[in-house]
Amino acid sequence: MHLAYPAVLAVLLFCVGLYGVLARRNAILVLMSVELMLNAVNLNLVAFDVWLRDTLHAGQALTLFTITIAAAEIGIGLAIVLLVYRNRGTSDVDKLTDLADTGTLPDAGSASIAPPTDNPADTAAEQALRAREQTA
Amino acid sequence: MTLAVGHPGFMSPSGVEIAFVLVGIATLGAALVTVTTRQLVHAALWLVVALGGLAIEYLLLTAEFIAWVQVLIYVGSVVVLLLFGLMLTRAPIGRSPDADSGNGWVALAVAVAAAATLVWVVVDAFRSTWIDLGGAAQGSTKVTGTVLFRHWVLPFEALSVLLLAALVGAIVLSKQGAPARRAASAKLGALSGLGALSKRKTGES
Numbered sequence: 001m002h003l004a005y006p007a008v009l010a011v012l013l014f015c016v017g018l019y020g021v022l023a024r025r026n027a028i029l030v031l032m033s034v035e036l037m038l039n040a041v042n043l044n045l046v047a048f049d050v051w052l053r054d055t056l057h058a059g060q061a062l063t064l065f066t067i068t069i070a071a072a073e074i075g076i077g078l079a080i081v082l083l084v085y086r087n088r089g090t091s092d093v094d095k096l097t098d099l100a101d102t103g104t105l106p107d108a109g110s111a112s113i114a115p116p117t118d119n120p121a122d123t124a125a126e127q128a129l130r131a132r133e134q135t136a
Numbered sequence: 137m138t139l140a141v142g143h144p145g146f147m148s149p150s151g152v153e154i155a156f157v158l159v160g161i162a163t164l165g166a167a168l169v170t171v172t173t174r175q176l177v178h179a180a181l182w183l184v185v186a187l188g189g190l191a192i193e194y195l196l197l198t199a200e201f202i203a204w205v206q207v208l209i210y211v212g213s214v215v216v217l218l219l220f221g222l223m224l225t226r227a228p229i230g231r232s233p234d235a236d237s238g239n240g241w242v243a244l245a246v247a248v249a250a251a252a253t254l255v256w257v258v259v260d261a262f263r264s265t266w267i268d269l270g271g272a273a274q275g276s277t278k279v280t281g282t283v284l285f286r287h288w289v290l291p292f293e294a295l296s297v298l299l300l301a302a303l304v305g306a307i308v309l310s311k312q313g314a315p316a317r318r319a320a321s322a323k324l325g326a327l328s329g330l331g332a333l334s335k336r337k338t339g340e341s
Binding site: 001002003004005006007008009011012013014015016017018019020022023024025026028029031032033035036039042043046047049050051053056057060061063064065067068069070071072073074075076078079080081082083085091092093094 | 164179217275
């Protein structure tokens, strides 16, 4: 078999995954695209291992390691996505912009802007505390 | 390893090459549907097709152990995890209009440019490289097991520790929400003068 076939297929799969990572908005769809990219790399590893007839079979061992790490990554990633969904009510990566640089300096004088926290209930509690202090 | 001398041309493909190209087209099509469909659950199911096609490609490359690991771990568990994630984040069944972000054209341009560059480089580099698939299978379970437990034992053990750490981490992340919310609601209750009620609640729990 020509080595060009698996290599080109791996390249195309990687670029499909790249498009998915850049274009998708739902965090779980982004994770699926990352899986596609990892699989493209796995195909390359297996093809080059078979081509080189490596006595250590480094390509196949590394493929097994990549599959395991991808499983760990998807477990942790989904736990994080679920935590974000529970705290924010969305898994939309475009809306998670608390750390984004908006280009405008925060106005120090206005107390109406609540500092971003992980928990919306916490924010409500802090605002209630501040309102109580101001009235007292 | 056979070099350029006397390899068959692209115009007379062998049977395994025809099978590889056909399965590759199906895999690529499934991957394209996965990243473009607006139905989230369908995306996960097309991902099964793409990963299963890759398992067949591994079989055609005589790496059978990798192929079965691919079926077991990816098709068996990763896709099920992804489906659970979709259900737990209340993904809409049917079309969701906000599956794609607004920068689709930029992403398409980047992906097409990367694909063109990489395909050009890869084809230019490996145009005349021939994989010899004859002889004993390169990736049978016996070969892979021998190599893995003779030369790769230490990375293998380190990987099991990593898996354990990932498991513990996922559990810790998933358990974190409940006590934080209870503390927040207790604080809110105390602030609004319902301290007795929240104390009774925490006493119960």
